[in-house]
Amino acid sequence: MSSSSSFHTAAKPLKCVDTRIPENIVKGAVKLDPEISKYLDADLSISAASSLPYTYVTFDxxxxxxxxxxxxxxxxxxxxQKNKNLYALKFEKNDNDGAFLTKQNQSLVKQGFFLRLTASPERYANYFYSKLKADSQYMQEKQNILHELVLSCSDPVFADEFWKAGGFSELLSMIESGLYSDNVQSQSPLLQSLLLLMDHxxxxxxxxxSDGFIRKxxxxxxxxxxxxxxxxxxxSINIIDLVLNSKSxxxxxxxxxxVRFETLIRHLEKSDERIIASVLTLMNSLYSKSEAEEKRLIIQHLHSTPFRHAVDNSVLRKPRKLDLGIExxxxxxxxxxxxxxxxxxxRSPSDAEIERIMQTKVLNSDGGRHQHSLRSSSPTYLESRRNDWKNFVISVKNTPPGSLVTEAISDLAQIYPDTIAKINMENSLRATNEQWSLLMISPRLVEILIDLLHILSEPDDGDRLCVIFFKSDRPFLDLFANFVRLFHRTWREMHANVEDIEKVLxxxxxxxxxxxxxxxxxxEKLEELLLFHSYPHMQKxxxxxxxxxxxxxxxxDTAREMREFLxxxxxxxxxxxxxxxxxxGQKFDKLVKSKSIQKAQQCWYWKLAANEKDLICTDCSSFEDTLAxxxxxxxxxxxxxxxxVEAGGGLLDVGNTPFKNKKHAMMRGITIEVGDKPEIYHLITSDERVIETWIDGLNALIGCDDLSLRAQQQVDRLLSIELKMRLLHIDHIPASVPLPPLPTDFSWLPKSASNKRRTLTSTISSP
Known part of the structure; x- marks a missing residue:
């Protein structure tokens, strides 16, 4: 059975029709909220038997x-249908946080949506307000209402209606009266609802x-x-921080x-990172709002042992990855x-502060730079000491480093006297020009610390967390003490003298x-790192x-072009x-066709003639005898x-040679083919360097550009040396060299070319 198709020409041009649904048209379903009845008045009770559970809808x-x-x-x-403002649409809880559908967010409705038809926001607000006002003997019922309220407070539409219904004022009065002060399960959702409502x-x-609210x-x-x-x-912490940063x-x-600063320290030991971040935020807010005297007390608490232990044991606990907010x-x-x-x-130090340092015993010890009494009482030594103190006073009067130096040296002498004593003892054993003065070096070390720690100003890319500031009660002093010991150790490792101070610094x-x-x-870890990065290590x-x-x-690019040129x-x-x-010349082993040939005929000597046109080959009696x-x-x-010319291992094919011994097949060496009907010569040796040298030399003689790996490495090495020598006195390699201007006369020609210049000139000037 056969079938046929018939076609006809259209009477008018065909037009393409887009059958897709417009983007603003979405289709989905709406279901009835099963709990809608509790938000409506009693006379509007909805029977499940008289209503439908869901319906399909198309929404423009x-x-x-x-x-x-x-x-x-x-x-x-x-x-x-008693009143107009009875019902509303809500998103599902996992979609847009279950918010009410409004004109502002209706663009979020997607194709295949699923919405809930429920009571209006006004009805929701009245429901919660009435429940909060009502007296109930059942605490669990109140807790359920408060937890349900938290879920609705994030919706700005509900929040607005709740404000109008007086719900917010009711929440404040409940907190101020301490209604749930003994019940954490009720007070916690109460404060959460308050925070969410105030976000709108x-x-x-x-x-x-009120002040009573703040106290509670x-x-x-x-x-x-x-x-x-x-x-x-x-x-509570978040609310107090918001009140603190208000404009009142x-x-x-x-x-x-x-809320005193010291009362917050114990909360840093909590395991909840949200609490730690909030506590640190409130601490910073308290400091920023405090007066000068209060700030001074807060800084003392920041250096106190309880704060350091709380940060070290909880906030900076090692297995935990530090939260970005906490950091x-x-x-x-x-x-x-x-x-x-x-x-x-x-700040410049006062004369009294400087005088107090000058009276410090460990800084004026005779064993410091001159252990022996004769040297310590000599006019040269006394003059040197006077100059040291004079220069020290000039240095600390400059700001920076100012009084930061005097405080650092004073604390160093009080807390780390052994460090200064050790420096003084070693200096006393050195020659005069190999000693260094702590008084002269300390201001320079403090200046370096100011620069590296960005003490005076925050760096452009922002501060980075330096954990050691939270691991010590005296972080700057400990850094300074480590720095002094580092300078002393490096001075010794460099065998420095007074002329090398800048280099050591x-x-x-x-x-x-x-x-x-x-x-x-x-x-301790910093000290280990400083010991590891010694002067010999720094040289490497x-x-x-x-x-x-x-x-x-x-x-x-310039060096690459120069490399190709060279x-x-x-x-x-x-x-x-x-x-x-x-x-x-070189001796090689020689393959023989018969085992009966004497051993004296199994070696030969090859060398290149002086004219580089011939290879000379001579049999020799033994491999060791260079004269036979x-x-x-x-x-x-x-x-x-x-x-x-070929080289390599196993290049002697057993099938093409009369040698059936596997030992011959695995021999290494050089194979040379000579003549149109090639005569093959095998130069056997196990020395790879000899093989590569002869292969490179023979290839160069016959015009082959191939180079062995060793030769290529030597070329690259010599190229690098040559290039470094040429660039040795060039600070910056220009990307391109500008062309000089065209000459206007022939004065640039050498005198030896004067005749050529006259000839060229006459040629140009002649008709």
């Missing part, structure tokens, strides 16, 4: 009025809360509350009188400490900078850096070296007759 997000859609849906679902733009701000919230932080809970503590001066004073707050506290050091660096700066970049976790490090820099310079000459030099090696050459068996092979 761009043109359809939302209220009309809700009315149409309520009719389709057979709901009562409402009629009340944090500056408008503060009790949850300072430990005056009867019970404590992480959720309650977190909400009176509320700020109330907060600072109720940023720690950086802010670190900057507070650095700013305090900056104030000292910008430069070295110790690099040592400390490298170690700080490794972000040591404690002062500088050598590697120089090599890396030279390698980077050799990768530039390569032919270097290759020719290497080839010439290989040919000269052939002229020195058989002149009668000498033969010459013309270089021009050589067709091919």
């Amino acid at each position: 997000k761009q043109n359809e009025v939302l209220s009309d859609l809700i009315t149409r849906l309520s009719v389709e679902l057979k709901l009562p 733009n409402g009629p009340m701000q944090w500056a408008d809360v 919230i503060s009790e949850n932080i300072t430990g005056k509350a009867k019970q404590e809970d992480n959720g309650l503590l977190l909400s 001066e009176t509320k700020m004073q109330t907060v600072m009188s109720e 940023q707050q720690l950086i802010t506290i670190q900057r507070i400490q650095l700013n305090q050091l900056a104030l000292k660096a910008k 430069s070295v110790v700066r690099q040592q400390l900078e490298i170690c700080l970049k490794e972000r040591p976790e404690s002062m 490090l500088w050598e590697r850096q120089r090599s890396a820099q030279e390698a980077e310079e050799l990768k530039s 390569r032919p000459g270097i290759v020719a030099l290497v080839k010439k070296n290989r040919k000269n090696a052939l002229k020195d 050459l058989d002149a009668d068996s000498t033969m010459k092979i013309c270089i021009s007759d050589i067709r091919r």
